Amino acid sequence: MPIVQHMDIFPIHVPVSSSLRSINFYLVQSGQSLILIDAGYNNDDCRKALVDTLKQNEFALKDLTHIILTHHHIDHAGLVNCLTAEHPIPVYAHPLSFPRLKRASVFLQMRIQFFQELYETMGCGQQGKKQIEHLKKTMKENESQKITAELVEVGENFGDHFEVLEVPGHAPDQIALYDRKQERLFAGDLLISHISSNALVEPDENGKRIPSLLIHIDSLKKCLSLSLEQVYSGHGKVIQQPKELIQKRLDGIEKKAERFLTLIKGGKRTANDIAETYYKDVYDQQFPLVMSEVIGHLDYLEQREKIQKEKVHGIWRYTSS
Ligand SMILES: [Zn+2]
Structure with missing residues (x-):
C-alpha cells in the first residue's frame, strides 16, 4: 500500500x-x-x-x-x-x-466489423445499417483527434x-x-x-x-x-x-431487467424488438446507447437463467426459461 x-x-x-x-x-x-x-x-x-x-x-x-x-x-x-x-x-x-x-486503424476497422455483426444478429435491420454508415463516417472525421x-x-x-x-x-x-x-x-x-x-x-x-x-x-x-x-x-x-447510490444503481439494473423479462414473456423475441417497444422515440435518437442497455440487461437475465437464446436465421431469439 x-x-x-x-x-x-x-x-x-x-x-x-x-x-x-x-x-x-x-x-x-x-x-x-x-x-x-x-x-x-x-x-x-x-x-x-x-x-x-x-x-x-x-x-x-x-x-x-x-x-x-x-x-x-x-x-x-x-x-x-x-x-x-x-x-x-x-x-x-x-x-x-x-x-x-x-485511433489504431486495424482496431477501429475490427470494431466496425464487430458492430455490423452485432446489429445483424440482434435483428436491428435498417437502423443497424444506418449506425454502421455513421461509424464509418466518424472514423474518417475523427482521424485528427488521435x-x-x-x-x-x-x-x-x-x-x-x-x-x-x-x-x-x-x-x-x-x-x-x-x-x-x-x-x-x-x-x-x-x-x-x-x-x-x-x-x-x-x-x-x-x-x-x-x-x-x-x-x-x-x-x-x-x-x-x-x-x-x-x-x-x-x-x-x-x-x-456514495454507498446508497451504488445500491440504488444495482437495484435499478434489476428492475429494468424485470421489465425486459415481462416484454419477452409478452412475445418480444429479439433485442431490437425489445429496444423499439421499450424506448419508443429514444430508439431512433440514441440507437447505440439503447442497444447497449437492452443487450446488457439480456446478458444479465441470461446469467440469472431467467431467459435463454437461440439463433434462428442468423438472429438471436430470446425466450423466458
Ligand atoms: Zn465515458
Missing part, C-alpha cells in the same frame, strides 16, 4: 446543456506533483475552465506533472493533445485505452498518490483512482449522481463482445466494498457517502 501524500483537489466542472449536466475533470496537488485527472472536451469552455482553475490557485500549465485518464472517451481526453503539445508530460492510462486513444502524446501504462499504484482500480463496464478501459487514507475515489463515469451510467457494448481486442453490464455490476460491487466518503465523477455533482 502506498504512503499517501496530503492531497488538495481542485475540481473543474464545466456546465453542459445535455443530460450529463457538466464535464468534470480534476487538478490534484499531491506532494511535488500536480496531476490532471481527465482532460474534458477539446473545446474553448474546457480549455478556459482549466486555465482559470490553474490561475486561481497560482499554478501555470508548466506546473502540471502528469495527466491520468480514467477512460478513453472523447469528453475525458479532449485537451490532451493541446496540453501536451505546449507542455510535453506523460499521459497515463489503462493499456486497453491505447488502441482507442491512438492522441499524439506519449501514453504510459498505469500500474497498481500511481506513485504514492493513488491506488489504481480497474472498474470496467461503462468503458472496457475504465480505471478509478483511490485515495484510501481520505476515502475518496476518482471514478470516471462508473457512478454519476443524477443518471445511471451506460454500460456500453464494446468488443475486446480480439473482436469478442465484452459483457459490459455484467462487468459494470462487478465494478459497482467492488466500490461497495471500499471505505468511501466521496466519489468524484466525470459528470454532475461530487457524490457524498
